[in-house]
Amino acid sequence: MRTVPYFHNMIGILTETGHDSPSPRIYDPKVFPKTLAARANPGGVGIVVEEEISGVPDARVQYPYPWPGGESHFSEPVNFMVTGSVAVLRAASDSRLKWLTNIYQMGRDA
Structure with a gap:
């Protein structure tokens, strides 16, 4: 599923973070x-x-x-991913017209 954006005229961002257990680790x-x-x-x-x-x-x-x-808590990588996702959505919102125009032109010229 990670390659779907490559072939469907979409923007995709692959991220990864990890914490092996919900209990805190030191x-x-x-x-x-x-x-x-x-x-x-x-x-x-x-x-x-x-x-x-x-x-x-x-x-x-x-x-x-x-x-x-x-000390590392399970909430830290969760907060990291939420912050990154919100930042991507904010960037998309701020540049909405430019991104839509570019995607339209990319599809038109393909």
């Missing part, structure tokens, strides 16, 4: 992994970025708000 920053790896393609083709970190990394372009660790 994560110690001292046991964070020493290597932060971001792989564009797990099959080995493409860009592979690995950088050494110690504990919590500093903020940077690819990782602007590093999580410092501590």
